[in-house]
Amino acid sequence: MRVAVISLLAATTLAMTPFAADTDTIRGFTPESSRIERDWESKFKSIPEPGRMREAMRRLSAHPHHVGSAYDKTNAEWIRDQFRSYGWQADIENFDVLFPTPKERLVEMVSPTTFKADLNEKKIDVDPTSGQTDEQLPPYVAYSHDGDVTGPLVFVNYGVPADYEELERHGISVKGAIVIAKYGGSWRGIKPKVAAEHGAIGCLIYSDPGNDGYALGDVFPKGPMRPSQGVQRGSVADMPTYPGDPMTPGVGATKDAKRLPLDQVTTITKIPTLPISYGNAQPLLAALSGAAVPSAWRGGLPITYRFGPGPAKVHMVVKSDWNTRTLYDVIAKLPGTTEASQWVIRGNHHDAWVNGAEDPISGLVAELEEARALGELVKQGWKPKRTIVYAAWDGEEPGLLGSTEWVETHGDELAQHAVAYINSDTNGRGYLDIEGSHILEKFINGVEKDIQDPEANVSVWKRNQARTLRSGTPEEKKDIRDREDQRIDALGSGSDYSSFLQHAGIPALNLGYGGEDNGGIYHSVYDDFYWYTHFSDTSFVYGRALAQTAGTAVMRLASADVIPFSFGNLAETARTYVTQLQKLRDTRNDQIAETNRAIDEGVYATVNDPRQPTIAPARRETPPQFNFAPLLNAVDSLTRASARYDRAFSSGTMSAGASAAVSTRSAAIHSINERLLQAERAMTSSEGLKGRPWYRHMLYAPGFYTGYGVKTMPGAREAIEQGTWSEVDGEIVRIAAALTREATLVSQLAGDLGAR
């Protein structure tokens, strides 16, 4: 079928009006269809109402609504009914997932003095929902190993690998110890993972007031920052290995799915782990001896931060009910017309750790207003070409459960139908943050230029540019002045886009406003309506901006004549990644060589201070030169192919006024769009990443030791970072193959579009 179409196009070589011939024409539209689109967008943007978002937030965050809670189900049903009331088809899709909840939690110092942490967040009188104790999950982290351990305490800063290198320099081992790490510096699940790799037997994680407490502003309820009893809940499953239900990696957690037995699940922490408040952490940290930590490790508590180990000895107990709970994913649809088999997907989760007004309701209420507005347009006669799917995910907090199980369940359909996935999560006041696939970079820049910042009265694109011009490096300033599109960051993990992009190869974007207000209530009982309406986007005008932004993106993707991917942005970005890898290799080489030389010269022994002894690092092997040629060749191919594609795309094919019959033209465009759906898939590999095959994208993955933070070209980058030199060339070849597949597809598409 596809082959036939290609031949047809090659034979006809139509002369048509160009796409995006002027700046008013939206990419992927003709001037004519663009005018129509703009009219509908203009109507659309006037519909979302801040007042409705406020009321929806009040309703959705009125009670704790974590996975398995009564209000979680109630909310899902209410959301489903809202969609239905907007004119959408909407249903709830269920999955059954492993979701441990706390049965026993204990943290106490047993010597040299005794202290028992209370491990609870107190009710605050002015805040009406903070005291819903019966419905709340108490502070804990999900997927911590059960355990009852006692050991000396060691402070490990953020608990990332570099911190353990610093500990080694001081001769400090965490073997048999309980570590205490600050929140931040990585995704929380990295901390117990790295601690266990180094032999620790338990892990405490606390919120340091220097990061989101009084150091940044008044604490709740006087201000938005974390009070001394506030605790950050969260998941500590090994998400960088795979997200979703730990028992059903790679397949949907449907009723009948084959499940791993609990003892074969690899993503549960190896050691018991608990989160604590800084009020509880202070006596523990103050009881440590040993050398004072380096200045970069210090937090905001009025104590001397020391490494330990001990003399503080800590006893901790974690026991969970290892329940299976039901997820309630709300899936709503607006069917498409001429291209109904192509799905534009949009999502935000609805579950929270407690009341979750900011996380996730601030994003969800924008999504609901988008849905209401789109339903309104349909009533007014709007007919999107493509099918629009809006999801309200359950179980994001414990590990992206609802989205992952849905993607795994519907993998085959998505491979065939999915155009793109647009995610949001929390929302606040400030700048539009965009992360995503680089084939969508040009597209989302176009959207960004058409959304007004509600406070600054310029486009959010212009405001983002101004931020870089105010605070960027000279290189960033030059780049943002000279480059047609603002760069978007690649996606790591931490919200529901992960399975779409990194498992299923669906181009994804993550959108959210923020950056102007500090807050310290993340994943605590104080993330609620009172907090949000006092300290964040209190007028919900940035909520409306998010609805306008994501909704406009959805509309354009749903109605574009040709799906507006841009491969030039991808090729150029991929080239920067290759340059980074080359530099990373050289930097690692220089660092290791320098350290080895310093070891040989006796530098470490010579600077040793007998009162604060330090230990020389071990010699390491320097990296060989790697063969980057396959990758550079692949990027060159992609660059050439994208240039051909862009020439064909903008200088005219398949528009109105063609000599070919309309039906022939439509078929050709349909075929091109169908094949464009494979553009992100082409960069995945069915084998996935080494050691974590769930992650199939060769360009983007969460870092194995960062979690939230992305590693681009992860196979090669992590091999270089981790010093497994022998793997690098092979990984380069695999990434090059992915980019070559992309180049081949793009080149063929360019031909189909009439490029010579």
Add this chain to the structure above:
Amino acid sequence: MRVAVISLLAATTLAMTPFAADTDTIRGFTPESSRIERDWESKFKSIPEPGRMREAMRRLSAHPHHVGSAYDKTNAEWIRDQFRSYGWQADIENFDVLFPTPKERLVEMVSPTTFKADLNEKKIDVDPTSGQTDEQLPPYVAYSHDGDVTGPLVFVNYGVPADYEELERHGISVKGAIVIAKYGGSWRGIKPKVAAEHGAIGCLIYSDPGNDGYALGDVFPKGPMRPSQGVQRGSVADMPTYPGDPMTPGVGATKDAKRLPLDQVTTITKIPTLPISYGNAQPLLAALSGAAVPSAWRGGLPITYRFGPGPAKVHMVVKSDWNTRTLYDVIAKLPGTTEASQWVIRGNHHDAWVNGAEDPISGLVAELEEARALGELVKQGWKPKRTIVYAAWDGEEPGLLGSTEWVETHGDELAQHAVAYINSDTNGRGYLDIEGSHILEKFINGVEKDIQDPEANVSVWKRNQARTLRSGTPEEKKDIRDREDQRIDALGSGSDYSSFLQHAGIPALNLGYGGEDNGGIYHSVYDDFYWYTHFSDTSFVYGRALAQTAGTAVMRLASADVIPFSFGNLAETARTYVTQLQKLRDTRNDQIAETNRAIDEGVYATVNDPRQPTIAPARRETPPQFNFAPLLNAVDSLTRASARYDRAFSSGTMSAGASAAVSTRSAAIHSINERLLQAERAMTSSEGLKGRPWYRHMLYAPGFYTGYGVKTMPGAREAIEQGTWSEVDGEIVRIAAALTREATLVSQLAGDLGAR
């Protein structure tokens, strides 16, 4: 006379054995004289005894001994007698100086709540001298303007000019306000100066626990850091305008000196100023409202640091007795032999703010042991060529009074006789820090290579190299591996070298060990014998190392055949300064142009957050291109002259085995040495720096807005930093003239040494 000698040398062109022909030969010595010198040095280094230093510290720090105190005089007499007992000529030289002492001190918050600061440091039981209240000067800063003011409080971070730019960005003025600044970031006297320039009416300075309190370690008496009641005293006179007695700028404060009336003294602060503890600062800072400060401004207190202004309103009173007090400088001499008219000068102050075990007694006890050891050598038959002058200065703390008045009094003699001045002040455990004149850089590197680190069992030169190889930048590592000599930093201000180098043009070095122990007792009652012998160089082995280092330097300067200045090091360093100035101009240009462009583009308005409004900076004029040619030409001349000098110096003149008569040779060497005395003087200008003529050196001065921190080529550098573009070319010419004078002198000396 000189001309005759030159002719004589030109006529004879002697063939002699070279200086420093091998690494065992000390620069400035012949192989033969070097062997003799090494024998004496070896004897010398074995004499200083840690136990004697400990006992001397116990005695000298037994009571408070600030200027005007009974024990200050007692100590001076005891030091004089010690010198005499070592076989030196020793006397006390007196000066009468303005030294205000506190009569009334008050700091209280009058609204929104009331709080009265206690302004006193408490006795600590285990510390026997901390309770000598009757003899102590209470916490204050000397040369604060008297005043009784009330105003809203504003937190200004370190209170340096860049901090006021940040305040302006936030729309905050200090006009009519009392500022509170952290210690650090500049010399303390800068803080009230800059505050007054911006319209403040009072200035509080406090020691933040993030800088020398609990953040770094246990506080005294459990550890070495500053306890909550500890206060840093100090001088706040405008030292960068001129140091020494405020009433007698430029002349010695002898009995009959002409004195400025008090109301004409320009170096007293314009606003009342007081130092306070962090215990007293915390309630004041916690009572500020306004925006939270940027992260770089935060300190270690468990509060939200805010700018203010207010609502905290503070009332402060400072009244002093504006006394004249007598200084007791101890001046001791070992007369030289063949070159007795050439003086090698060494000094350390003896006055303290309170008991001052670390500052200054730790340095002084090393100096005393050097003196004892040198006296011992003389008894054994050692005959230094040159006269050695050892000084124990009084009045350093209030403003380098004793050294400055002595230098001003003896200006003519010093211009004729001074070879070099070697200073020390406090001493501790760790690395040898060296700052000084670059004509002494090669010389002091030679000394450094011959001193053993008492704990690391390598030379202190090697240990300093290892420190850079451990922690330096790649450029610094390369430099320290490739360059023959380790770089020494230029001298700013803060100890008694200032008048020697910057007023009188005498090459100077400042030497001291440190860097391995933190401490927080600086200028408090807790800087005493108990603290020092528990937390610093407790075994006094680094005290011995300082005695060995400074003593060896003195011996070499006193006995070298040719004074071992090196002009190549100076020329190369001067070239780096020119490069820095060129870069500084370009950087300032880029910054100002970028800011102007951003203003034009509306960047500041666009990023403005209505909840945290900021204000665009004012447009500034970009710098024109400056004419660096005179400076580059002067450096080129100096480079050529130094190369000729070095060739002549190392490839042999005026040594043994010459055909000329010994007397002719001696006269020639004497003449060269006499003219070498002018090598640093040549770089001074009698007009001095613009606006502060006391500072005559064209290469080195304390920064007008840094105090401690040096500004090299200060005339040009500060004109560029401060944006007074029209002054830069003129300043470049003045610096170039100084370097040209140097080049001319060096070139003539090279000729005298036989260079072609």
